[in-house]
Amino acid sequence: MATQLNAADREPARADTILKVFDTAFGELLAQDPAAFRVKFRKMAASAFAFYRGTAGLYYADLTTAPFEAYGARFLDEHTSRVWIHGDLHAENFGTYLNAEGRLVFNVNDFDEAYVGAFTWDVQRLAASLALIGYAKALSDGTITELVRVFATAYRGQISSLVASGPADAYTLDTATGPILSTLQQARLQTRVELLDELTVVDGYERRFRSGGGSIPLDEATRAEVLSAFTDYLTTLPPASRARPDALRVKDVVGRRGIGIGSAGLPSYNLLLEGHTDALENDVVIYMKQGQTPAVSRHVTDQEIRGYFRHEGHRTVISQRALQAHSDPWLGYATLRGQGQLVAEVSPYAADLDWTDLNEPGDLRTVVDYLGRATATMHAAADESSSGHSLVPFSTEHAIDAAISADERGFNDMLVDFAHTYGDRARSDHQIFVDLFRNGRIPGL
Numbered sequence: 001m002a003t004q005l006n007a008a009d010r011e012p013a014r015a016d017t018i019l020k021v022f023d024t025a026f027g028e029l030l031a032q033d034p035a036a037f038r039v040k041f042r043k044m045a046a047s048a049f050a051f052y053r054g055t056a057g058l059y060y061a062d063l064t065t066a067p068f069e070a071y072g073a074r075f076l077d078e079h080t081s082r083v084w085i086h087g088d089l090h091a092e093n094f095g096t097y098l099n100a101e102g103r104l105v106f107n108v109n110d111f112d113e114a115y116v117g118a119f120t121w122d123v124q125r126l127a128a129s130l131a132l133i134g135y136a137k138a139l140s141d142g143t144i145t146e147l148v149r150v151f152a153t154a155y156r157g158q159i160s161s162l163v164a165s166g167p168a169d170a171y172t173l174d175t176a177t178g179p180i181l182s183t184l185q186q187a188r189l190q191t192r193v194e195l196l197d198e199l200t201v202v203d204g205y206e207r208r209f210r211s212g213g214g215s216i217p218l219d220e221a222t223r224a225e226v227l228s229a230f231t232d233y234l235t236t237l238p239p240a241s242r243a244r245p246d247a248l249r250v251k252d253v254v255g256r257r258g259i260g261i262g263s264a265g266l267p268s269y270n271l272l273l274e275g276h277t278d279a280l281e282n283d284v285v286i287y288m289k290q291g292q293t294p295a296v297s298r299h300v301t302d303q304e305i306r307g308y309f310r311h312e313g314h315r316t317v318i319s320q321r322a323l324q325a326h327s328d329p330w331l332g333y334a335t336l337r338g339q340g341q342l343v344a345e346v347s348p349y350a351a352d353l354d355w356t357d358l359n360e361p362g363d364l365r366t367v368v369d370y371l372g373r374a375t376a377t378m379h380a381a382a383d384e385s386s387s388g389h390s391l392v393p394f395s396t397e398h399a400i401d402a403a404i405s406a407d408e409r410g411f412n413d414m415l416v417d418f419a420h421t422y423g424d425r426a427r428s429d430h431q432i433f434v435d436l437f438r439n440g441r442i443p444g445l
Contacts, residue, residue, distance in 0.1 A: 007431035008441065015432050015441075018058060022442065025057035025295060029266065030444045036257060038445060041437050048430040049092075049132045056088045056113055056125075056295035058429065062422070063121060064299045071418045072120030075411060079399035080119050082305075083392055084322045084382030086375075087113030087296045089122040090129035094371060095352040096187040099170070099326035100238070104188055104349060106171040106180050106370070107324060108378050112342070113294040114319030116305045116391050119379055119400055121296065123155060124422070126375060127415040130368065131423030133355055141420065143361065147368050148419045152412040154372025156404050162380045162397040170325065170377070171370065178366040179358060187351040193281045195348035200252075200272060200283070207272060207283050208252040215270070216255035225336060226253050226269050229288065233334035233343045236317070249274040251283065266290045270346065285346040286330050290339050291316050308391055311340025322382040322392075376400075 008015040030037045044054040052059075062068045086093070086108055093110045127148050134144035162168060169175060173184050200207045209215050218226065227250060234248060256268040268289040275282035291312025300306070309315035313333035320327055330345040358364055380397035404411045436442055 006435040006439070007428065008435040008439070011428070011432060014429065015436060017061070018429060018432060019436065019442065021055070021058045021061050024298070027444070033257070034444055041433075041442070041445070045430075045434050045437060047136060048427040049090075049129065049136060051430040051433055052129060052132055052426045053088075053090060053092065055429070055433075057298070059125060059422075060121070060295050060299045062425070063124070068418075068422065071414055072118065072124055074407065075120055075403045075414075076118050077399075077403065079394055079396075080403045082116055082302070083119050083379060083396045083399070084319060085115060085117045085119060085122045085296070086111065086323060086378065087115050087117070087122075087294050087319075089126045089375065091126065091133055091355065091371065092129075092352060094374065096184055096349060097328065098347060098349040100329040101326050103170075103172055103326075104184050105326075106176055106184055106353075107374055109350070109352070111316055111320040111323060112292055113296065114316060114323060115294045115296045115300065116302075117296050117300055119396070122379070123152070123375065123415060124418050126371065127151060127419040128422040128426065131419040132426060135423060135427070137359060144419065144423075145416050147364060148416045149412055150365050150368045151372040151375075152415045154369040155376045156372075156408060156411065158373040158376035159380065159397050159401050159404065162376065163401045167325075167380070168373075168377050171374065176370075179353075179363050180367065180370050183351055183353055187349050190348040190351070192283075192348050195285065195346070196281065196283055199270070199285055199346070202280060206251065207280055209254045209270065209272060214256060216257065218253060218255050218269075222255070223253055226271070226288065229334040229336040229341060230271060230343075233288070233332045233341070236332035236334070236343075238329060247274055247276045247284075256287070266292060284330070286343055287346050288334065288336070288341045288343045290336070291333075291342050305391060311335060313340030313342045315340070316342045323378050325381050 026037065040054065044051045088110065089108070093108060094106070095109045096104055096106050097109060099105050130147050130151060131144050134147060139147075158168065171180060171184075173181070173188065176184055196207065199209060201210050211217070230250060250271055250273060252272040254270050256270055266289055268287055271286050271288065273284040273286060275284045291314075293312060294315070297306070309318065311333075313335070317331055317333045320331060328344050328347070330343070332343045334341045334343060353367070358367060376397075379400060382392060382396055437445070
């Protein structure tokens with residue numbers, strides 16, 4: 001019987017492209033910690049969507065070459081190609097957080113890939129992710145098209161509203177409905193005590209981190225370096241977060257090792273802080289994680305943008321503060337062993353949007369409409385009044401509004417066409433990746 005070619009052998013040129021992108025994006029970290037990448041790649045092998053989540057580098061390599069570079073080109077000019085973008089905007093990068101005003105908010109999350117680039121790169125990435133989720137749920141092409149149009153219409157409508165009326169309020173317990181309200185309500189049920197009980201123990205009337213469960217004890221030299229970086233971090237906090245100095249007292253430090261789809265191989269640390277009162281239930285856990293080079297930055301050649309950031313931790317924080325109104329009050333950055341670090345709270349109130357039980361057309365439309373409006377609000381927050389305003393010294397919503405107004409129908413049609421076309425490409429790429437991985441053809445593994 002003839003041997004059947006696998007997906008990687010059927011498309012050898014594409015397989016080579018994937019391997020080259022992987023080497024650029026992951027090569028150094030993979031060499032340092034291949035075990036973490038075996039875990040990462042097992043997760044990516046589980047579905048086309050998981051693969052898509054883990055391959056922003058491949059997405060941008062495609063988006064800046066033919067034929068995909070042509071899709072959003074007519075909506076880009078000197079302004080709309082230079083706005084703050086999320087960089088990895090897909091349907092699962094939305095969820096809840098407790099903002100600096102103490103309000104539970106539903107919004108975009110996970111800003112590790114944020115940068116300055118074309119607004120279309122965000123909306124195209126989200127549209128393609130909707131196609132992948134829809135396909136996995138066995139939705140028809142017509143239903144997927146409808147959902148992408150709902151997203152495009154909501155995004156465009158919110159941009160227009162922001163131009164006319166100014167900043168919009170975030171989605172909260174008072175304003176959300178349907179599945180978004182349910183997500184916020186579930187987050188509200190979480191408590192700091194439950195999180196602390198999971199991560200820590202009380203020993204001799206004081207808290208410390210639990211042993212095991214992913215915690216790595218630190219030697220004295222490493223602990224001293226982390227605490228020195230923590231002191232550096234304190235200078236980057238907003239003044240309000242430094243109101244009670246004792247709240248920032250470090251009680252314990254442990255190491256962590258990132259093995260998720262987005263953080264494989266990146267060293268990380270958890271720090272236990274006193275919190276805003278002496279009560280043990282008000283202790284705070286923050287993490288310090290090495291910043292990563294955003295995939296999109298490899299395709300943006302503007303030296304002013306490249307030179308603006310001190311390091312990847314600084315970039316992540318400045319970008320998040322630009323894109324997210326009233327962000328995490330513990331958000332800051334530091335330098336550890338010459339590497340930029342992102343610092344933020346391990347929050348009990350962070351809950352990602354769960355698509356598992358989202359199957360009814362009405363619920364799907366409601367959620368996608370929210371995603372469109374949240375994406376537009378995020379882009380509009382990142383203008384001349386935000387952090388890093390010298391990079392984007394103009395009103396982004398006015399620039400985007402003008403670009404879409406020139407061809408509103410074309411904008412919707414472009415996103416629909418791209419979603420289906422790139423969704424097909426991602427599903428084929430997933431099959432190629434699985435064959436490369438299972439047959440030992442990814443160098444270093």
